[in-house]
Amino acid sequence: MADPTSSHDQRDPTQTSADVVVQPTPPSGDAPPQRRRLSWISEGIVPLLAILTALLIGAVIVFFSAPAEKGTRIQVTINAFKGLFVGAFGNWADPSTIPIALSNTLVESTPYLLAGLAVALGFKAGLFNIGAEGQLLMGAIGAAAVGVWLPAWLGVASLPTLIHLPLALLAGALAGGIWGAIPGYLRAKTGAHEVINTIMLNYIALRVLDYMIVNGPMRAQGASLQRTPYIQESASLPRFVGIVRSADLTEGQNYLPFVPTTSSTWDLRIHSGLLIALLAVAFVWWLLRRTPTGFEIRTIGANPEAARYAGMNITRTFVLTMGLSGALAGLAGTGQVLGLDHNLKSVFSGGLGFDSIAIALLAKSNPIAIIPAAIFWGALRQGAGAMQIASGISSNLINIIQALVIIFIAADQIVRWLYRIKRTDGGGMVFSRGWGK
Template sequence: MSAAKPAPPSGATDPAPGPERPAGSKSGNGDRAAQVLREVSTGTFGVTFLAFVLALVIGGLLIIAVDDDVADAASYLFARPADFFTAAWSAVSEAYAALFRGAVFNYEASTVSGAIKPLTETMTAATPLIIAALGVAVGFRAGLFNIGAQGQVIMGATIAGFVGFTWNLPVGIHLLVALLGGVIAGGLWAGIAGLLKARTGAHEVIVTIMLNYVALYLLQFLLTTDAFSTGNQPKSPSVKSTAQLPLLLGDGFRLNAGFLLAILSAVFVWWLMSRSTIGFRFRAVGSNAHAARTAGMSVTATFVLVMIVSGALAGLAGATQVLGTEKFLTDGIAGSLGFDAITVALLGRSRPLGIFLAGLLYGGLNVGGRVMEVSTGTPIDIVLVIQSLVVLFIAAPPLVRAIFHLPAPRTGASKEVAA
């Protein structure tokens, strides 16, 4: 019996649904995995907002639990319960107020520059997160789990930094070449995983995780060589001024043109996934690889191209980190950017606008958390718990709907919508 012919696309953006397959087939298993990924990475703004609110509430309870004043008031709770509730409210409100001052607007500052500096720091911290998360999201929407953004960020930063502190090129050209080097390095590094998956069927999760370690240890080795090291410390020379991303608000702020690159990257991913033929192919393979193959698309070539695009964006994130913020290479240049990018991609529902806003939120939590810890003594681990809870609730929309007694989504609500 011949295979059923796939239905034509609905509109200009939705990939065609695939033909039915026997349960338990290899292609069916892959399609079910892609379906789970789509359900996790898509949803409504309301559920996302409520997930964040729920995480803040639980974070507030943790703040109350670790506050010394609240503990003292709890010792005579039944004698004067008002003292306990006053201390609890004071602990939570002061902690979250400090978080706001450190991430958005410092209303206690005496100057305008001091008042807006927290927001610029949030934007600076969010820049590489947004770009790397956009790369992760491209893979997610194509049905691939690119867990190797960390290694791709490292390789992008390594090559961009090397070009930045060794080459002598004119102003403007030097920066463009360094950025391009980071993009190419990240794309090629991710392309290894894509090629292995296409040629041998190796799972991209395992390959990309292993490549993370290879990239990290390769950078650590390079920092011991004469070409990368400045001496006894594992640290490279500073990037030359001709290769540095220009500051947007002057020397008093760290915000640089990398933030503009983040905006352009979001626009590019929106166009790629929603308006281009290549993006349609990506989404078609992600929705139903079997149907895409039946329609004449090369699934293996798409796997490689998806990973190259995903890695190129992660490499650009690494380049902005070394050329705009850090100015030199260390073995911690990437921090946890690649892994945080996965969180931001999930939090942003794998959509460019959502990722942009999620990156700002995540960057603000990171920056504001340090101010909260210094100002109120609240452990910064509370912020990490909040971030983790947000991801937990985002990944489980039915749990959020059950807590807030929200109606279940309509049948077919998980259908992909153009970003």
């Protein structure tokens, strides 16, 4: 008979089975290194296979819907995916197309990085932040207001970039953070589910945007479009490389890049908001893996009863997590205003906040994995137009592929069954809990 006190059973003999159930799951870092590596490989390959399966199904759809005037079905299918690749990453037979294509893909990916990170952080605490869209809009409103009017509010003609730009970034993050903290507080204090609250706040944010810009105080006087005035150059996020344009061009097109060039090949749209997004990824990883606050977030997300029994402040953690999540989403909108558009239009975002949910799912809420997930999403968006031109297939096919990826990630049992992959993580991830739980 095995010794009950042997190394195979280290439980306290006075502990009941019920006590064992509520103990937090040991961190994955406590597992043997070899087993941990195998788990990462097994679980990490599922999203890749989900993408592959979605692309294969997309190829089948292209094959059977190929227009006859574009060639044979096989030719159209090949041209469609070749166009998708060229649109996203450039034609490698013509190196001059690569910098602009890669730049445009990274421009598309940058807001997805921040908004996807926002949703992933909420998932870590067991909170479903479906309100990234509204938080992104509020962040854009805050950044645009400070970027355009702060000098006038202070009674000066202009401000130094070292003052104006950080304040515009802070305004965007703060506006998004407040919009995120509201449902976090309601969830912690009243038990009202964050999904309901964030959906309602999305609509409120959209109506605030309409009021401010359509006929409200932020609309540019005399502009043909419903937009704000252009932000001042001191509040813009500089491009990395670009042509120095003459000062008489339309506002927002002559801001100085870090590295001036005269070559149209290197006149790139990619801006320093990408650096902010990458720093945010590093910060969230450090927060979750290297700080007591991050440990509380992960523990509450995995087992709130154990966290409560251990004396963790669940109210504070919910509000803090949703506030940080909202700030990240707000920065996504801020980057679009300060680094790309240089103004805020009444038609803004295009569903970036909702797409970020799919990116967080694709990355399995891993902050580092958000980077390739966001780039993949941005590449699909950037390559869609070139795919349509090359094959005659509607660019809406990209929406189908993205939807299939979401299905295969959310119901990963389908992928596991198709490719005979066993689960090694002990169960599915907790994304959100019920009302009042």
